Every structure is written in C-alpha cells, then in structure tokens.
Amino acid sequence: MAEVQARIASRAYGPGFRLPSVRAQAQALEVSVSTVVEAYERLAAEGVIASRPGSGFFVAGPVAPLALAKMGPKLDRQVDPLWVSRQSLDAEAATLKPGCGWLPPSWMYEAGVRRALRTLARAESNVLADYATPLGHPGLRQFLSRRLAGNGIQAAPEQIMLTESGTQAIDLICRFLLEPGDTVLVDDPCYFNFHALLKAHRARVVGVPYTPHGPDLEKFEAALREHTPRLYITNSGIHNPTGAALSPAIAHRILKLADISNLVIVEDDIFSDFENTHAPRLAAFDGLARVVHISSFSKTISASVRCGYIATRADWLESLCDLKLATSFGGGQLAAEIILTALTDSGYRRHLENLKRHLTEAMTKTAAKLNALGIKPWLTPQAGMFLWCQLPEGLDAASVARFCLKEGVVLAPGNAFSQSLTASNFLRFNVAQSLDKRIFEVLARALRSP
Numbered sequence: 001m002a003e004v005q006a007r008i009a010s011r012a013y014g015p016g017f018r019l020p021s022v023r024a025q026a027q028a029l030e031v032s033v034s035t036v037v038e039a040y041e042r043l044a045a046e047g048v049i050a051s052r053p054g055s056g057f058f059v060a061g062p063v064a065p066l067a068l069a070k071m072g073p074k075l076d077r078q079v080d081p082l083w084v085s086r087q088s089l090d091a092e093a094a095t096l097k098p099g100c101g102w103l104p105p106s107w108m109y110e111a112g113v114r115r116a117l118r119t120l121a122r123a124e125s126n127v128l129a130d131y132a133t134p135l136g137h138p139g140l141r142q143f144l145s146r147r148l149a150g151n152g153i154q155a156a157p158e159q160i161m162l163t164e165s166g167t168q169a170i171d172l173i174c175r176f177l178l179e180p181g182d183t184v185l186v187d188d189p190c191y192f193n194f195h196a197l198l199k200a201h202r203a204r205v206v207g208v209p210y211t212p213h214g215p216d217l218e219k220f221e222a223a224l225r226e227h228t229p230r231l232y233i234t235n236s237g238i239h240n241p242t243g244a245a246l247s248p249a250i251a252h253r254i255l256k257l258a259d260i261s262n263l264v265i266v267e268d269d270i271f272s273d274f275e276n277t278h279a280p281r282l283a284a285f286d287g288l289a290r291v292v293h294i295s296s297f298s299k300t301i302s303a304s305v306r307c308g309y310i311a312t313r314a315d316w317l318e319s320l321c322d323l324k325l326a327t328s329f330g331g332g333q334l335a336a337e338i339i340l341t342a343l344t345d346s347g348y349r350r351h352l353e354n355l356k357r358h359l360t361e362a363m364t365k366t367a368a369k370l371n372a373l374g375i376k377p378w379l380t381p382q383a384g385m386f387l388w389c390q391l392p393e394g395l396d397a398a399s400v401a402r403f404c405l406k407e408g409v410v411l412a413p414g415n416a417f418s419q420s421l422t423a424s425n426f427l428r429f430n431v432a433q434s435l436d437k438r439i440f441e442v443l444a445r446a447l448r449s450p
Contacts, residue, residue, distance in 0.1 A: 001039045003029060005048065008059055011202070019049060019057040082196055087410045096442075098434040099401075099412030099427070101191075101240070102303055103385065107358065107432055109301045109342055109351045116341035120334065127337055131330030134321045136162025136309070140340040144309055147343075151272070152284030153293060155311040161320055162336055164328060166270050166296035166308040167193065170233065172323050173266055173292055173310065174201045183229040187215055189388070189417035189426070191240040191268070194233050203231075207419030210242060212379050214250035217257075224261045231264050237279050238271035241417050241428035242388040243381025245279035255282060258290050269295040273352055274359065274384045288313050300355065301342050307335045359385055362431040369440045370429065373447060378426070387429040388414075395447065397427050403446040409439055 007013040019025070022040065026033045040057050043049045050060040088100035120127060135141065141157040148155050163169040178184070180202035186194050188207030198205050206227050209216040215234070223229065232254075236246040258265055267282050272295060283293035288311060296308030310320060324331065342348060366387060367377055374392040381387070391397060397413035404411050412430075414423025 001043055004039070004043060008048065010199075013059045015059055015062060017059045018055070019059070021056060084192060084410070084412050084416050087405070091410060094408060096409045096433070096436050096439050098429050098439050099410045100430055100433055101412075102299060102430075103355075103432045107355060108303070109348065112342040112345045112347055112351065113302050113305065113338060115345060115347075116338045119341055120337055123337065127333055130333055132162070132333040132336060134325055134330065135160070135317070136331055137333065137336035137340065140307075140336045140343075141309075143340060143343060144311070148283075148293070148311060151278055151281050153281055153288070153311065155283075155288060155293070156314075159288065159311055159314050159317060161310045161312075161317055161324065162331060163294075163296075163308040163310060163324065164306045164331060164335075165298065166268060166294055167197065168328070169294040169296070169308050169310045170194070170197055170266060170268070171201075172320055172327070173294070174198070174203070174231075175323050175327075176316070176320055177264060178203055178230060182231075183227045185220070185223055185227075185229045185232040185263075186419060187234055187239070188419050189241055189414065189423055190233070190419075191235070192412075192416045195419065198233075205419055210239065210244065212242075212244045213247040214244070215254070217250060217253055220254065221257055224257055224263065228261070229263060231266055232258070233266040233268065234282075235268050235271065236282050237269050238274055238381065238384035238386075240271070241386050241412070242378060243384050243386045244379060245382060246282075248280045251280045251282055251285055255286050255290070263290065265291045267291050267293050269293060270299055271384055273300045274356060276356060276383050283311065292316075297339050297343075300352065301339060305335050305338050306332065307339045356383065359383070359432060362435060363387065366429060366431040366434045369434075373440065373443055375427070375443070385430050385432045387431060389427050389429055391425045391427065392447065393425075396424055398424065400427070400443070400446045403449050404442050407442040407445070409442045 004013070004019065013019070019040070020028065022033055022036045026036045029036070040049065044051050044057065047060060049057045051057055084099060088097050091097055138157065140162060141160045144160050145155055145157045163172065174197065178201050181204060183204045183206055184198050185206050185208055187210040189210060195205060206223050206229065208220045208223055236251065238245065254265070257263070265282055269281070283291040293311040294308065298306070312320070363381065367380065370377065370387070370389055375389045378388040378390060391400065398415065401411040401413045412428040414426025414428070415421045417423060417428065
C-alpha cells in the first residue's frame, strides 16, 4: 500500500493509470500474490484506486498533490534533505545546529545592513514601494559585472539577471532547460537541496563520485555516455558539503567533455567570498558558452535580504527573464538596493577579513574536537565553513543524528547529500555552528549509545 501511495504522491502514477497486475506487483516487491490482493483491496476501499472487472486496478481521483519527500530513494524522514532544512529553520533558540548550512546571525554583515536600511529609509518612493525592472537593479548588475571580472568571468550587465535567491536561480534554469525525465548530473555528495529541487522538476538525477579535486573524471565521462544528461550542477569554488576545490586540470577536462556531449553546466558560486585564494571557475574558462554562473548573498550579508543572480549567455536572458516574470513578477527592488549599499559599504571588506579569520579558527577547533571523538575529516578545506567527516567504523550517521536530535542538536547525515546513498557513515559539520561544547558532549554520548 505504501509503495502505491508513494508513486501516486510523486505523480509516477497519475489519474487513470493502470497498476501492475497482482502477479507482476508481487514479483516486483518480492511478496506473495495474496499480500498484493489484500493491499489493492484496501486501497480500493479507501478510494485511492478503483477496480475494473476484467481490466485490473486503476488510480482514482484527481492528480495528487506533489509530495517531494516520497520521491526518489527512500530515506528515513528524520534525515532526508527536506527534514534537515526544516529542523534547522524551525529550531528553537536553544537548539544547536552544527548540521545547518548558514552562519550564525552574529557572524553576518548586520552592521552594513543596518546602515543600508538607514540610508534607504530616505530613498525615493519607487525604491521602497515599486517593482524592479525585469533584469533587476541596473546599478547592482553593473557592480556584479565588475566583481565577476575580478574572478576572470566576463559578463556584461546585460548578461546578468537578478533573482530572489540562488535557489530561484537554479529553479529558473531548470524551468528553461529541462523537460520531465531529462537527466541531470550532480556531484555525489552534493548540496542536498539540489536533490529536492530536481525532484520537483521530475528530472532523473545521476550522481558522480566527488574527489578532493573535483568529480571523478572516469565516472563523469561514463555518465555522459550512458545517460546523455542535459545539465551538470556543481560548486567549483568551495564545494558543499566536502569543502574541496576544483583543480584547473579537471576543470579543463570537464569543459572539453561538456562541449563534446552538448552538456550545460550550472556553476553555483555562493561561497566565493569565503575563499582565501580563488579556485578555478568553469565560467571563466568557458566564457559563459556552456556554463551558467549563479550566486547569492545569503551566506555573507543576510539570509533575510533575498537576492541572487544568474550570469549567462546573452541570447538566453530574454527567455529566463520571461520565466522570472511568470513566476515572481518584477522581483525585489528594495532587496537589491540593500545588497548594493552593503557591498559598496567601506566596512564590507573588513567584515570578510574578520569572517574568514573566524572561520579558520573555528575550522581548527572543530576538527580537533571531532578527531578526539574518532570522527575524521575527509579532507582539511582551505577555506569555508564545512567539514565532511567520517564516523568511526560501524556507526550509522542517521542513528547518530536521531540520538542527537532528542538532545537538541541538529546534524546533517551523509546520505542526505548522496544520490547513491553511499555516505551512511558521514556527517557534514558547519564549523561556525559547532563552537558550543555541548555539541561534542552529546556526540560523545551518541557514539557510545548501542
């Protein structure tokens, strides 16, 4: 019954869909025929399916509301990607969140945002109350064009469109380039919300193992041959969750393979401001021919001021702009003004310098405390806020996470990031959220728990 209901919820089975025969279903689920008969009869009694004598069982009713949690590989609801996000966002003030993906509010650019708000309180009424232009604030786009050039990415202001977030940027790109059933490559492991968003677009997701220097090229090339993917979504700066950085050699090889296979690459650069030395950018090597470059400011300025952007080839901007208008209309004029004012504030550079210093100190302290518990980092990142760590042999990250949740600590188990579900003994730690000693006391108890 759960199997059929999950397929209806994920819309794999639509209204009027003929269910597999009793015998075929029994064989597929490795249960008895009588078990399937009983399940189908109960579902029919609940009105979920309907029996047609001589024809079989069919899905009844209208299209089911889309339930992302019931799509894709089965994960314990307590540790799937959407659960991790929900627990972190809904957590009470006393809850410790080493598994979340953002900085503590006190680490953000609060002073700059307050100065921007005071300045904009005197702004003209259109800034405070009107829609933005379709592409977004011209001044911010000009600033971003110069900023991207500093990373070797040549993007004119006319090639940049503002969005309400980095997530919206990826959503618009998926709407623009994907059809249901298209294949998308992701790193394995990768940012868990990539999985959730691609499920919403009914894409077929294929994971490519990630190494300390980028995706495994042999597996990447094999996936291109076998699956003919439309997109590849990655971080080429600081990788989430591993903290790794893309090497120049692998970057060049990826672009050559993309050119041969007609692959479009979405490069999520949201952690750029955390870097001490900039890693290679695919968009810089490619000139935005096959690479779409996206980012936002929710990690360093404010998660409350929602503003991101897409930098891409000029001939795609009009269609992307139409999709933005259709889904969110004009966007946030005030948010763009706040972000531009904060970015050009004299204190932003000092804020980043202090932030990177704090992250380096937190990385050292967190790694030492985890090592003392036998939890080993996969690598030591050069920058950023994430440690991708392996538990002692024989321990399951989901079980550890469930134990810690009861003690008021939200963790991020590895399989939430892994398409292949091969990271069951890994946890991602946010070092900026891991400075409270109670986290390690709870972890120690969890590791000893039977």
